Amino acid sequence: FCLAAWNHNESLLMYKNEHYHGMVAPEAVRYVIGVSDPVAALQDGSLDAAPTKTPLGGGTTAYPLQDSLRSLYFNTTTDPFTVPAIRTALRDSAEWQAVPRRLTEQGNAEVLAAGFVPPDGTVGGEAYRTDTNALTAMQSDPTAARAALQTGLNILQMSTLPKFELLAAEDTLSADIARYLVQSWQKNLNVYPTLTLLPETELNQRVNSGNYQAAICIRTATGLSGAENLSCYAANAAGNLSRLNNAAVDAAIQSALSGGRTELETLEKLLWQACPAVPISAVTRYYAVGANVKHVYPRPFGGGRFAAPLYFREALKYD
Numbered sequence: 001f002c003l004a005a006w007n008h009n010e011s012l013l014m015y016k017n018e019h020y021h022g023m024v025a026p027e028a029v030r031y032v033i034g035v036s037d038p039v040a041a042l043q044d045g046s047l048d049a050a051p052t053k054t055p056l057g058g059g060t061t062a063y064p065l066q067d068s069l070r071s072l073y074f075n076t077t078t079d080p081f082t083v084p085a086i087r088t089a090l091r092d093s094a095e096w097q098a099v100p101r102r103l104t105e106q107g108n109a110e111v112l113a114a115g116f117v118p119p120d121g122t123v124g125g126e127a128y129r130t131d132t133n134a135l136t137a138m139q140s141d142p143t144a145a146r147a148a149l150q151t152g153l154n155i156l157q158m159s160t161l162p163k164f165e166l167l168a169a170e171d172t173l174s175a176d177i178a179r180y181l182v183q184s185w186q187k188n189l190n191v192y193p194t195l196t197l198l199p200e201t202e203l204n205q206r207v208n209s210g211n212y213q214a215a216i217c218i219r220t221a222t223g224l225s226g227a228e229n230l231s232c233y234a235a236n237a238a239g240n241l242s243r244l245n246n247a248a249v250d251a252a253i254q255s256a257l258s259g260g261r262t263e264l265e266t267l268e269k270l271l272w273q274a275c276p277a278v279p280i281s282a283v284t285r286y287y288a289v290g291a292n293v294k295h296v297y298p299r300p301f302g303g304g305r306f307a308a309p310l311y312f313r314e315a316l317k318y319d
């Protein structure tokens with residue numbers, strides 16, 4: 001396709017490239033920017049494909065994507081989270097066993113995370129996640145957590161952990177999980193953070209800018225492979241929300257990018273030890289395609305290296 005018109009903040013119009021000799025069905029494709037209500041636009045036919053949080057029905061086709069994780073992020077450049085032992089103490093003191101019930105109450109839109117790589121992540125063109133390489137996430141161990149907390153306090157030369165702020169989105173599930181974490185930390189570590197609930201847009205702005213200490217938020221990974229998914233944890237990488245700067249992790253990322261399953265599993269275990277974040281749940285999002293549209297297929301992770309979230313080269317639209 002060739003770009004024919006660019007209406008800033010409104011749309012991009014592309015026409016079929018007459019110099020491309022492969023199969024191209026659509027004569028033109030328009031990307032629409034900033035639609036206020038994509039669901040309504042899909043239902044009235046003014047949009048043919050759009051991301052949605054749930055299937056829409058009404059003859060539309062819903063394609064599920066499991067390329068996003070809800071995680072607890074620590075800003076590793078801000079005390080007390082500069083110390084890995086403090087981060088692991090909070091991770092291991094949380095009573096995660098109640099999380100699956102809360103997820104189920106939300107209609108199974110999310111499942112418990114098995115590690116840092118989302119379910120759609122791959123290695124060697126195959127699914128990365130197996131029953132044998134899931135991390136030991138969501139295992140509460142208050143005794144180990146108290147020992148880790150004391151180690152961290154000794155490093156910081158503090159007697160108690162200073163009060164910190166936990167950010168979360170204000171929707172029901174996010175707030176519920178955040179409150180439960182706070183209760184777990186109070187019970188098992190005598191740690192009393194401040195919980196701040198924000199609109200999702202404001203939450204993302206603060207986390208993206210590094211203006212936070214700890215936060216629960218949802219992020220869609222980049223890249224198509226598991227190694228590409230985890231490249232965001234490299235020092236100075238785009239999307240390094242935790243600001244992690246760990247030479248061992250950086251080296252493991254490079255090994256995983258050029259290696260296979262063994263190298264990726266090693267990287268994931270190193271991240272678990274470094275604990276820049278705690279994966280909580282895998283979020284299922286959807287791409288809805290209109291009832292009169294065929295052969296439009298979404299790609300996970302925003303298209304990854306293809307740099308296009310949708311495949312539509314053979315798309316057809318019927319009256």
